[in-house]
Amino acid sequence: MERISYTSSKKIGCETMKPFVYDLTLDGWKSWAKEQGEPAFRAGQIFDWLYVKRASSFEEMSNLPKPLRTKLEEHFGFVTLDEITRMASKDGTVKFLFGLHDGHAIETVLMRHDYGNSVCVTTQVGCRIGCTFCASTLGGLKRNLEPGEIVAQVLEAQRLLDSTGERVSSIVVMGSGEPFENYEATMDFFRIINDDHGLNIGQRHITVSTSGIVPNIYRFADEMTQINLAISIHAPNDKLRSKLMPVNRRFPFEDVMKACRYYIEKTGRRITFEYALIGGVNDQPEHAEELADVLQGMLCHVNLIPVNYVPERDYVRTPREDIFEFKRILDRKKINTTIRREQGHDIAAACGQLRAKHMESSKR
Ligand code: SF4
Numbered sequence: 001m002e003r004i005s006y007t008s009s010k011k012i013g014c015e016t017m018k019p020f021v022y023d024l025t026l027d028g029w030k031s032w033a034k035e036q037g038e039p040a041f042r043a044g045q046i047f048d049w050l051y052v053k054r055a056s057s058f059e060e061m062s063n064l065p066k067p068l069r070t071k072l073e074e075h076f077g078f079v080t081l082d083e084i085t086r087m088a089s090k091d092g093t094v095k096f097l098f099g100l101h102d103g104h105a106i107e108t109v110l111m112r113h114d115y116g117n118s119v120c121v122t123t124q125v126g127c128r129i130g131c132t133f134c135a136s137t138l139g140g141l142k143r144n145l146e147p148g149e150i151v152a153q154v155l156e157a158q159r160l161l162d163s164t165g166e167r168v169s170s171i172v173v174m175g176s177g178e179p180f181e182n183y184e185a186t187m188d189f190f191r192i193i194n195d196d197h198g199l200n201i202g203q204r205h206i207t208v209s210t211s212g213i214v215p216n217i218y219r220f221a222d223e224m225t226q227i228n229l230a231i232s233i234h235a236p237n238d239k240l241r242s243k244l245m246p247v248n249r250r251f252p253f254e255d256v257m258k259a260c261r262y263y264i265e266k267t268g269r270r271i272t273f274e275y276a277l278i279g280g281v282n283d284q285p286e287h288a289e290e291l292a293d294v295l296q297g298m299l300c301h302v303n304l305i306p307v308n309y310v311p312e313r314d315y316v317r318t319p320r321e322d323i324f325e326f327k328r329i330l331d332r333k334k335i336n337t338t339i340r341r342e343q344g345h346d347i348a349a350a351c352g353q354l355r356a357k358h359m360e361s362s363k364r
Contacts, residue, residue, distance in 0.1 A: 020148030051198030124177025
């Protein structure tokens with residue numbers, strides 16, 4: 001995987017800003033230290049303060065000389081997220097709405113499972129992909145997030161868990177936005193959270209989900225990481241997929257499947273296909289049959305997601321029995337299938353709903 005190097009300022013939206021402290025990989029810190037005439041070990045110390053001791057100011061970094069702390073202050077911004085709302089579900093799910101420095105808001109979800117704590121992060125403010133069942137795309141894409149703004153979401157969840165001595169053990173990149181349209185920042189995010197000098201979240205415990213940005217599926221395959229890949233497929237053929245996901249006109253179904261086959265061949269890793277079931281639209285037995293035929297022989301797994309009600313869209317939920325029937329058809333054809341367990345239902349945890357509400361109330 002290629003590495004970023006340090007840049008002294010960057011443009012975020014319309015503003016030119018100092019980079020955030022969480023933007024840099026450990027190698028990025030090493031190159032910054034070198035540029036400043038500091039010994040390389042300072043990079044490790046800074047990384048340790050940020051991710052192990054979880055300092056929230058340069059002042060706290062007591063083993064760094066004062067002139068270095070001043071330099072850090074001059075070169076980097078610390079505050080990235082401002083908590084606007086925090087909602088806790090009965091099942092332990094916590095949903096955050098964070099404000100960014102430029103007035104935008106993003107969502108992050110902390111989920112509690114038997115096997116650990118997982119954080120669902122956002123990679124863009126809004127989204128331009130336009131999936132018809134998704135609230136995140138309603139206002140279009142505002143801007144990409146910086147790596148540090150993605151990392152900070154994990155840190156905020158980790159700070160909450162610190163009070164009970166728990167840790168974030170897995171990450172899903174399935175919040176608002178299309179991570180493969182913010183590819184470099186997403187890859188830097190992975191490098192930072194995966195680094196064993198910091199949060200040390202194992203690659204096999206990270207999953208990234210894309211709507212099918214074909215060139216970056218190939219690129220991701222060539223990175224040869226252990227990170228799990230999920231594809232939002234949502235239909236068994238080109239025609240229906242184009243209706244549900246306008247991105248399919250840019251990257252047709254067959255091209256997505258070809259890229260997936262390349263990924264599997266290159267990495268030997270299994271792909272997850274996410275399939276949002278929408279009542280009467282893509283949830284009929286014939287859809288399940290067709291999907292099973294398309295996926296036949298592939299190293300894959302299907303995750304069925306009963307679609308959440310989005311007030312702005314005219315979709316109804318698939319009846320429970322039909323969800324099970326869909327799964328039964330796939331199982332019968334030897335396609336490994338699960339039904340996603342819903343979490344945080346009582347706190348509008350579906351992608352984009354909290355932000356959509358916030359945008360609506362800000363307008364009033
Ligand atoms: S489902 Fe994902 S890719 Fe599709 S519009 Fe929503 S955020 Fe964008």
